[in-house]
Amino acid sequence: MLRGNGFKRFVLRSLLALSPVLLLVGFYVIKDPFRVIRPYQGRVYQPGDTMSLTINWGHVTIESFKYFDPQYHFDSFIFGSSLSGYYRIQDWRRHLPGDAVPFHFNATRETLTGILNKLNWLTGRGVKIKNALLIIEDEMLKRKPLDSDVLYVQHPQTAPNVSWWKFHQLFFNAYRHPELVAYLVCPGPMTQRVLDKGYATTDITTRIEPINEGYYRWADSVIAVQPDVFFTPEHIERYRHGLTKMPLPSKITPEVESLLQSIADVLSRQGTNYHIIIPPHYATEAIDSRDLYMMERIFTPQRVHDFSHDADMGSNLRYYYDDGHLIAQQCARLMDSAYHSVTLPSPFLKP
Numbered sequence: 001m002l003r004g005n006g007f008k009r010f011v012l013r014s015l016l017a018l019s020p021v022l023l024l025v026g027f028y029v030i031k032d033p034f035r036v037i038r039p040y041q042g043r044v045y046q047p048g049d050t051m052s053l054t055i056n057w058g059h060v061t062i063e064s065f066k067y068f069d070p071q072y073h074f075d076s077f078i079f080g081s082s083l084s085g086y087y088r089i090q091d092w093r094r095h096l097p098g099d100a101v102p103f104h105f106n107a108t109r110e111t112l113t114g115i116l117n118k119l120n121w122l123t124g125r126g127v128k129i130k131n132a133l134l135i136i137e138d139e140m141l142k143r144k145p146l147d148s149d150v151l152y153v154q155h156p157q158t159a160p161n162v163s164w165w166k167f168h169q170l171f172f173n174a175y176r177h178p179e180l181v182a183y184l185v186c187p188g189p190m191t192q193r194v195l196d197k198g199y200a201t202t203d204i205t206t207r208i209e210p211i212n213e214g215y216y217r218w219a220d221s222v223i224a225v226q227p228d229v230f231f232t233p234e235h236i237e238r239y240r241h242g243l244t245k246m247p248l249p250s251k252i253t254p255e256v257e258s259l260l261q262s263i264a265d266v267l268s269r270q271g272t273n274y275h276i277i278i279p280p281h282y283a284t285e286a287i288d289s290r291d292l293y294m295m296e297r298i299f300t301p302q303r304v305h306d307f308s309h310d311a312d313m314g315s316n317l318r319y320y321y322d323d324g325h326l327i328a329q330q331c332a333r334l335m336d337s338a339y340h341s342v343t344l345p346s347p348f349l350k351p
Helices: 002-031 057-072 082-086 089-095 112-124 164-175 178-185 187-197 217-225 233-239 254-270 289-299 311-315 328-338
Strands: 076-080 102-106 131-135 206-208 213-215 273-278 304-306
Touching: 002 164, 002 178, 057 102, 057 112, 076 082, 076 089, 076 112, 082 102, 082 131, 082 213, 089 102, 089 328, 112 254, 164 178, 178 187, 217 328, 254 289, 273 289, 273 328, 289 304, 304 328
Parallel strands: 076 102, 076 131, 131 273, 273 304
Antiparallel strands: 206 213
16 A cells, blocks of 8 residues: 555655656647647638738648648649749649649758758659749759758658658757747747847738738739839838859769759659749859759750740849849749740840
């Protein structure tokens, strides 16, 4: 009997000692601050949301596809980083067959490895990739997967080197920052603190959930009719910075060449009708001519469309929402050129 009572006291003391940890874990599971625990149910933001903790959009993309694909049966995809997010499906449709079913397959700071993993994942699920648009900025040619960062870690179902344990451990460790826990308990006083720390954002886009597309409703509507209301002197000054000196060295190493070739091989086996856009980026380098030649050799010149050398778009902030993301109107014009369309006037149409 004494031994039994001793064991009970041991269990009770252990539970008391572990109670702070259990409370921390329980609170994390209940709050799901990074939205990676509870199953995706067709919506990222709730109505009225004006602020959100940082979200891993690569994870959202996979979960969104899994949720909506049984209903829509997607067969056409836009791949790329956040720079690809404003190549709108409604504009891309003009260049697709009438029966195409498109979906945005983007991820923040996407890498060539990430694109290849997603292509292989789709292929493994038996998805037919009939059409694809790849937005491959120059910087992507040297970018490595950041699988130790909650914003950029790849979804465990697509990345062979990312386990579910590693994935969730990463998010739980990020949640343990005192500022985040305090914000989740009492958001009011801690709101500015988490914003200043970069744990949260007020950049809440309007979303078309079934196609995984976000857009800036207010910005797009204002830019279309009164651009000066958006491109104020304060806005221009906020994002203005010095231009990068060009040319910069080649970025395509043998490893990168192998990744590009593997992407081309998957698309070839799928019989995909695809195009690659190399977009401009404010104040940032144009793609090196040797890298451009290599991409044309791998994917064919007819599929590779370089706009990174356009001097006007590389130096004029009125083409961008910030200092990197092209406004949707300009993304549409680049697609016009890439697909040789004359639906919209474009200064970039090829002869």
